[in-house]
Amino acid sequence: MKAFEYFVIDCPEPAGAEMYRGIISDVLLDLDLIRIIGQFRVRIDPELPVFIAVGFTKKLPGLIRIGNFCNVLPKPDGSLLLDVGSESSLAAMLTVLWERFGRDNIDQPDRFTVVVHPHEPVTVDELSDIVVVDPSEGMYRDLIYGLQWAAPEGFKVRRQYHKDNRFYYVASEDTLPADVVETLVAEQFAAMEAEQ
Amino acid sequence: MTFVPITYKGGVYKHDIVTDLIDDLGGFIIQRHVIASDVVVQALVPQEDIELIREISRPLAGEVSESPLVGTEIAVVSPSLEIHHLPHSSCDIAEYLRRSGAKTNMVGLARGFGKRIANLSIEERNVINEHDCAVYLLGSFEACIEHKFPTLRRGITVPIILSGGPDTAALQKIIDPPVEGYVGNIGRVGHRMRKEGEINKLDELVDEISQVLTEVRKGIAKDPLSVSPARLMKVLDDTWGITEGSTHPTPITVQIDGLRVKLPYEEFAEKIGTTVIDEDVTVADVTEIRQSKMRNYILLKIKRFSDTAIMI
Numbered sequence: 001m002k003a004f005e006y007f008v009i010d011c012p013e014p015a016g017a018e019m020y021r022g023i024i025s026d027v028l029l030d031l032d033l034i035r036i037i038g039q040f041r042v043r044i045d046p047e048l049p050v051f052i053a054v055g056f057t058k059k060l061p062g063l064i065r066i067g068n069f070c071n072v073l074p075k076p077d078g079s080l081l082l083d084v085g086s087e088s089s090l091a092a093m094l095t096v097l098w099e100r101f102g103r104d105n106i107d108q109p110d111r112f113t114v115v116v117h118p119h120e121p122v123t124v125d126e127l128s129d130i131v132v133v134d135p136s137e138g139m140y141r142d143l144i145y146g147l148q149w150a151a152p153e154g155f156k157v158r159r160q161y162h163k164d165n166r167f168y169y170v171a172s173e174d175t176l177p178a179d180v181v182e183t184l185v186a187e188q189f190a191a192m193e194a195e196q
Numbered sequence: 197m198t199f200v201p202i203t204y205k206g207g208v209y210k211h212d213i214v215t216d217l218i219d220d221l222g223g224f225i226i227q228r229h230v231i232a233s234d235v236v237v238q239a240l241v242p243q244e245d246i247e248l249i250r251e252i253s254r255p256l257a258g259e260v261s262e263s264p265l266v267g268t269e270i271a272v273v274s275p276s277l278e279i280h281h282l283p284h285s286s287c288d289i290a291e292y293l294r295r296s297g298a299k300t301n302m303v304g305l306a307r308g309f310g311k312r313i314a315n316l317s318i319e320e321r322n323v324i325n326e327h328d329c330a331v332y333l334l335g336s337f338e339a340c341i342e343h344k345f346p347t348l349r350r351g352i353t354v355p356i357i358l359s360g361g362p363d364t365a366a367l368q369k370i371i372d373p374p375v376e377g378y379v380g381n382i383g384r385v386g387h388r389m390r391k392e393g394e395i396n397k398l399d400e401l402v403d404e405i406s407q408v409l410t411e412v413r414k415g416i417a418k419d420p421l422s423v424s425p426a427r428l429m430k431v432l433d434d435t436w437g438i439t440e441g442s443t444h445p446t447p448i449t450v451q452i453d454g455l456r457v458k459l460p461y462e463e464f465a466e467k468i469g470t471t472v473i474d475e476d477v478t479v480a481d482v483t484e485i486r487q488s489k490m491r492n493y494i495l496l497k498i499k500r501f502s503d504t505a506i507m508i
Contacts (some may be wrong), residue, residue, distance in 0.1 A: 016337040022386065023384055026386025152337075153276060
């Protein structure tokens, strides 16, 4: 597994920083997140007290659509036959199809075949374009969960953000005004850029 | 006669030879645990007879080892029962102490986390004070421990062993007034504690607790208990068949200076009190019978010789 490109823990207590390096590595490894985080910087100040984690994720795999792992074949009766190539996204695809067309209109005669009986006309291209899995969705949820787990438990007030490949997570025992969070986070991003 | 705490580990087959021998030698079996085809017996036995028990258990492929914490009940105090502290490191430590013979109870504080917001409720304080000692497992930062520990120790009257991320010297420096024991470099961990250095730390913690409890025992020896807790346990069990009729792993938990009997207080406290120990001495004569703060159990605290002028 490829490690981080950049991983720094900044803390006034060196022993505490070393312990948190271990905790964060364990948590991210458990949640299989190390492979998706490129750069990562954590500032912990137990005096203030505040926990700030900022970083960039690596390029994520794109959206998974039905056409990516199924051959869609039209049938003479208007239904569409899906010849499933890989089972890994099959469960997610069935959930999406059930939601859109209703359970009664989806048949699965065998493990690798799904037949859709649409109540309204649907073309092969339209069906192939339906998004089944968004890899970034679960990943950011896991990332924030991982940071909640790693951060000191008493830091119940938190702010989190992710957009494109940039994310941050700030937690404290005290209130966190938005402008203070922005300043603290900007400092950490600046420090990360300066150290590279 | 000096009793030494031991653990016997072996197969179920013919293990009653060993348990009968302990009985015949005047020892006390604190707990017998059968796991599939294995058996673990924790007992207090006369010091001079350990070699004999070893000899007898050798053909049965049994192992006898000294377990310093047998006959003690320890509170393992964790700031909370959240994923931050459990199962690692709090459960790892509680389990390791059990291997050394202690009966551990995990006390997860409702609001033990945080630096400023940490708190100890009266109920938590009373539960902790029912144990022989309390092991506090705190976090990784000196600043945090220094700030919150005075709150978490308020009202605790049993010896405290403090463990946390900073090293032992740092812990000793920041805690005022001092506590009875310190073990540093055990803070939060995100994995099971099984590496060599981590096991050494756990051993260090067991040693520190043993030393603290030895001091407690020395204090008690100056004004001895009217009856040994292990003997009192045997009397109660023989009279009322508590172990046979219970599904608890330890229906009667032995403490250094008392017992926790896991029976409802209202229904059984009086019956327990009238139990005859020897001739005309009853349990009520030599113990203080209290309602435990843990569920609705009965807590027996044995009175000192100076209180009762009775020694059994």
